[in-house]
Amino acid sequence: MIAFRTLLYKEMLRFWKVSFQTVAAPVLTSVLYLMIFGHVLEGRVQPYPGVSYTAFLIPGLVMMSVLQNAFANSSSSLIQSKITGNIVFVLLPPISYREFFSAYVLAAVVRGIVVGLGVWLAAAFFVLTPLAHLFWVLCFATLGGAIMGALGVVAGIWAEKFDQLAAFQNFLIMPLTMLSGVFYSIHSLPPFWQSLSRLNPFFFMIDGFRYGFFGVSDINPWVSFAVVGIALILVTGFSLEMLRRGYKLRY
Amino acid sequence: MSDIPAIRVSGAVKCFGALRALDGVDLDIRQGEFFGLLGPNGAGKTTLISALAGLSRLTEGHIAVMGHDVVRDYRQARSVLGVVPQELVFDPFFSVRELLRIQAGYFGIRGNDDWIDELLANLDLTNKAETNMRQLSGGMKRRVLVAQALVHKPDVIVLDEPTAGVDVELRQTLWRFIRKLNENGHTIVLTTHYLEEAEELCHRIAMLKAGQIVALDTTQNILARVGGQTLKLHIGSAALPAVLVAKALSFDAGVAQFNFADPLQVEETLRVMREAGVRVEEMEILKPDLEQAFIQMMRQEAA
Ligand SMILES: Nc1ncnc2c1ncn2[C@@H]1O[C@H](COP(=O)(O)OP(=O)(O)O)[C@@H](O)[C@H]1O
Ligand SMILES: [Mg+2]
Numbered sequence: 001m002i003a004f005r006t007l008l009y010k011e012m013l014r015f016w017k018v019s020f021q022t023v024a025a026p027v028l029t030s031v032l033y034l035m036i037f038g039h040v041l042e043g044r045v046q047p048y049p050g051v052s053y054t055a056f057l058i059p060g061l062v063m064m065s066v067l068q069n070a071f072a073n074s075s076s077s078l079i080q081s082k083i084t085g086n087i088v089f090v091l092l093p094p095i096s097y098r099e100f101f102s103a104y105v106l107a108a109v110v111r112g113i114v115v116g117l118g119v120w121l122a123a124a125f126f127v128l129t130p131l132a133h134l135f136w137v138l139c140f141a142t143l144g145g146a147i148m149g150a151l152g153v154v155a156g157i158w159a160e161k162f163d164q165l166a167a168f169q170n171f172l173i174m175p176l177t178m179l180s181g182v183f184y185s186i187h188s189l190p191p192f193w194q195s196l197s198r199l200n201p202f203f204f205m206i207d208g209f210r211y212g213f214f215g216v217s218d219i220n221p222w223v224s225f226a227v228v229g230i231a232l233i234l235v236t237g238f239s240l241e242m243l244r245r246g247y248k249l250r251y
Numbered sequence: 252m253s254d255i256p257a258i259r260v261s262g263a264v265k266c267f268g269a270l271r272a273l274d275g276v277d278l279d280i281r282q283g284e285f286f287g288l289l290g291p292n293g294a295g296k297t298t299l300i301s302a303l304a305g306l307s308r309l310t311e312g313h314i315a316v317m318g319h320d321v322v323r324d325y326r327q328a329r330s331v332l333g334v335v336p337q338e339l340v341f342d343p344f345f346s347v348r349e350l351l352r353i354q355a356g357y358f359g360i361r362g363n364d365d366w367i368d369e370l371l372a373n374l375d376l377t378n379k380a381e382t383n384m385r386q387l388s389g390g391m392k393r394r395v396l397v398a399q400a401l402v403h404k405p406d407v408i409v410l411d412e413p414t415a416g417v418d419v420e421l422r423q424t425l426w427r428f429i430r431k432l433n434e435n436g437h438t439i440v441l442t443t444h445y446l447e448e449a450e451e452l453c454h455r456i457a458m459l460k461a462g463q464i465v466a467l468d469t470t471q472n473i474l475a476r477v478g479g480q481t482l483k484l485h486i487g488s489a490a491l492p493a494v495l496v497a498k499a500l501s502f503d504a505g506v507a508q509f510n511f512a513d514p515l516q517v518e519e520t521l522r523v524m525r526e527a528g529v530r531v532e533e534m535e536i537l538k539p540d541l542e543q544a545f546i547q548m549m550r551q552e553a554a
Contacts, residue, residue, distance in 0.1 A: 006356025014344050085340035089399065091306055092334055093357035094326035251307045 004099040007090065011107030015073055022111065026069055027118040030061045034123055037183060047185035048216050055130075058123045059137075059210040060182035062116045066141050067177055067202065070112030070148035071155070071169070074104045078156025079165050082249075091250065097243035101153060101236075108149025113141055129213050136212030136221055143228045144205040148173075150235040157239075157248050176202045186218055201231040255318040257282045257407045257438035258303065262312035265298050265462075272298040273309070274462035280440060280455075282317075282406070285433050287453030287470070288442045289545065294459040296442045297337050300411050304334045316407055330358060333405035337412050337442075341384045341392050347371070348380045350395065351402050358403035370398045373428040375421070390417045397425065401432075408432065409440045414448065426452060446541040450474075456541075458548055466548050473544045479512040482520060485533040492527040495520065501546050510547065 015022040038054035047056045081087035090100065123129075131137065151173070159165040180202035186194050197203045208224030211217035217224070243249070258280040265273040272295045280286045288296050301307040303314050305321050305328070314321045319328035342350060351367045371377045374394040379387060387395065397413060410429070414422045430452070433439045443449055449456060449470070456473055458466040466473060481500070484507045491502050498520075500508040509520055517536070524531055 002359045002361055003357050006353055009356070010353050013349075017344055081342075084343075085336075085338050086342045088306065088336050088340060089342065089354060090357065092304055092329060092332075093354070093403075094329040094359070095357055096326070246308065250305065 003093060003095045004103050007095065007099065007103035008106055011073070011077060011103060012110055014077060015107070015111050022069070022073070023115055023118060026065055026115050027122055030065050030119040031122045033061055034058065034126065038126065045184070045188070047188070048214060051214055051216070052127065054127045056185070056210075056214075057183065058120065058127060058129050059213045060206055061123070062119045063141065063144060063206045063209045064177050064182045065119045066112035066116035066145050067148045067205070068112075068173065069115040070108040070145040071152040071173055073108040073111040074149045074152030075156035075159070075165055075168075076152075077104070077107075078153065079159055079162065082156075082160075083162075087249070097240065101150070101240055101243055104153050105146055105149035108152055109142055109145035112145035112148065116141060130215075131213060132215035133212045133221075136208060138212075139225065140205055140209035140212065140228065143225075143232055144202075144209070147201070147205075147228070147232045147235050150232070150239050154235070154239045154242060157242060160248075176200055179203075180206050181218070182206055201227060204228050255282070256280060256315075257284065257317060258440065259315045259318075260299070260303075260312070261314070263299065263302060263309050263314060264311035265295075265302060265307065266310045271462050273302070273312075276312070276459075276462070276464055278457060278464065278467070280438060282438050283433070283436055285430075285439045285452055285454050286441065287449040287456040288440060288459060289446070289449055289456055289541075290442075290459035291549070293461075295462040296459055297411055298462075299459070300334065300337075300409055300440075300442070303409065304332060305329060330403065331406045333400035333403065333408045335396050335400045335408075335410040335413050337415075339389060339392055339396070339416070341387075341395065343383070343385045346381050346383050347376060347387075347395055347398075350384065351398055354399045355402045360403055363402070366404065367398075367402065370401055373424075373431075374398055375424050390421050393417050394421065394425065405437070407438045407440070411442050412444060413441070414443060414445060422448075446545060450541045458545065460549060466544075470541070474541065476544065479510055480514070481537040482509045482511060482517055483507070483535040483537060484509075484520075484524070484531050486524070486529050487532055489529045492523050492529065495523055508546070 034057060038057060041053045045053045155165055155168045180200050186197045204219065204224040204227040207217045207219050208221045211221040256279040260276050260278040263273045263276040264271065276299060290296055302309050303321060305325050316328040317331045321328040355363050371380055374397060376394055379391060429439055441453065453470050455469050457464050485505055486507060487505050491499060491507055498509060500510050
């Protein structure tokens, strides 16, 4: 238990020591998105009755920050440790692969939520969103962050170079988040794209998260919860098996 | 308790593709020993240490540390083992003290600042405790690596070429400390390129070549096996006379070494040189040392 807590603490201290890059920078990026898209589209698009476009956009941007930063935290920590070789410091001690996994994922969730909270607070200067169900907000932020933290573990272990990690991020994570309904309600899409969106687990994370704020969503939150929960179980199982075998870590 | 070997390697084979980096190694290291693992570059020393530490997995065979199998009982095995890796690795995010506290935590230990202070003092790092790793010199980083390996007071301490690139004074500091740990009952396993270091420190030595143990004995016995004395002749760019080629222990960079039991053979060798018109620039007569033993054994193995 002490080993797990220490690894978690170290992973959190790592991003906190460079919080200018790991927290402040992504908050600023999201606020820029909010100002630009909000300004251009406000009044032209009304996704739900009584919900302004800017208000609609905020939960999407918050969740996108949670997801991207959770992924960035575990994946960049692991690949840096592998490339510099200091990964041996966590491979030599008697840390079980489950503790290893939990510590990296939990630290990723914390980073995601800290950034997400930062985005939400900054956005509150422009529009204060309602908060219909705090439970769903926290639930989807945690589950989404955990999925991305676990995917970050997989990517960080698999990638041998920074460009491989960047490819994973640019060709998989970015398109899936961008096309998940951060900027629009899928009901505004043509039927083909609507059904395609339903194959994207990220869509359910963002839709469920948004439900927590407005109490309305495209999909019943319990359905989203089930989809996201199953996705988390699958990703967790996959990365635990990778770690158990020592894939690319213990040759 | 002390019947259990500190390290037991049984039938260890490690393949990298077609290469057998470890080719059937059997080795017992007793508790409390100061053991030297020697061999040329690429012999498989680091590969053996990695398997011992659980950083890699053997293709065949088993290794146990203090009786704990390093795969099956990896938690117990790792908690009694401290490894100083060969590569100079460090975590740039933290200060020396932060790093040591974190490392202790990984081993399930908290609040052992007294021991951390003792480590820092013994390794001459006290005034660097709050310094970030990035700001340390190579020698200091190396000593932090040693401290990290010792933070949980392991019974068995393995050092993979710990003095490579460390200046003489620091080497002395390090050995004084490691010796003290050995006197307090810790088992020490050392690989080094400085043979005089192994000769001075190690009770027993294994020589590894191409993944196999070619000699395993006490340091004394290995030295005795060489016997006689060594003649070292510096002949510059001249060629070694044909009759002497077979007799030479080694001939490298203009230095020929010969082993002889009878001092009169020196005269004989010099006569051959004179008759061949080879100018001897410098001559040394040496007592046998590990380097000689080493060269001789590697040569016998090749023959
Ligand atoms: N990860 C690896 N992949 C492929 N070959 C390796 C790997 N690690 C070591 N080797 C090879 O195994 C042999 C033994 O290497 P090593 O144990 O590092 O030698 P030493 O430490 O005695 O210098 C060398 O031929 C080396 O090239
Ligand atoms: Mg080596």
